[in-house]
Amino acid sequence: MLAKIEQLLQEIEGLQAANAEELEALRIKYLSKKGAINELMADFRNVPAEQKKEVGMKLNELKNKAQERIASLKETFETQDNGAAEMDLTRTAYPIDLGTRHPLSIVKNEIIDIFHRLGFSIADGPEIEDDLHVFTAMNFAEDHPARDMQDTFFIEANQEDVKKNIVLRTHTSSVQARAMEHSQPPIRIICPGRVYRNEAISYRAHAFFHQVEALYIDKNVSFTDLKQVLLLFAKEMFGEDTQ
Known part of the structure; x- marks a missing residue:
């Protein structure tokens, strides 16, 4: 059998x-x-x-x-x-209705549009970053609290050389560092994207959020330019009555 x-x-x-x-x-x-x-x-x-x-x-x-x-x-x-x-191959084509945009995408696109009209271009970079671009290039001291485990998500930690650490970026400043490595002034960019902090998740906060940074490097640039860019952005984003 x-x-x-x-x-x-x-x-x-x-x-x-x-x-x-x-x-x-x-x-x-x-x-x-x-x-x-x-x-x-x-x-x-x-x-x-x-x-x-x-x-x-x-x-x-x-x-x-x-x-x-x-x-x-x-x-x-x-x-x-x-x-x-x-599948009906004899059927005529018809328009497909697209879904709606996520509120975060809508706001991000509005911010990008405003800065684009001011002459800024978009720069992007990895969310999993090395210590060099997240902290060292930004002049963070080796004992800075942001480099602690309780503040930052570490992918790879190197006790002997912190510059070899791999982390989830805590700010989009790492994109600025990369842009300055590979570009010559004048530089006028914005860096929108997700960033990560090792924080307790609640109804008020999450372990990741969205950030937009701007970098402007050129001759004869002053705080007056910074103030006017911020003022124009605020009025475009929130209305002409914004002070």
Whole structure:
């Protein structure tokens, strides 16, 4: 009986059906009341007592595999049928309504548009950053609190050389550092993006938030330019009455 079971197991692993009719024929052949598996189960009473455990386990395995294979083939046919029913190649094209923008995306795009009209371009950088661009290039001291585990998410920590640490950026200043590495003045950029702080999550705060920084490097740039840029941005963003 074990040899017969092994033979059927091999047959079932290779079962294929071109259509639903062939699949039904396979089900009848193996799983019906007069099928091959039920015939073996009916003959189980003739198995010697010392072999019943082994043969019983093999019979259960055979039946389970047959049911799984038949179900898998049936699911394949149903999926193909549904796909054919949903696709009508004779149908004319029609406009697809897009979903709405997330509020954060709306606000970010408004900020980008305002600074774009002021001559700023967008700069982007990785959210998983090295210590050099997040802290060292920004002149953070090695004992600065922001470099502590309780303030920053560390991906890789190096106790011997903090400059080799890999962290989730705590500000988009790292984008400024990268821009200054590869660009020559004049530089006029904004750096919008997600930043991360190791803080308790509550209804008021989260472990990540969105930030926009700006960098302007050129000759004859003063705090007057900074004040006017901020004032114009505030009025464009919040209305002309903003002081």
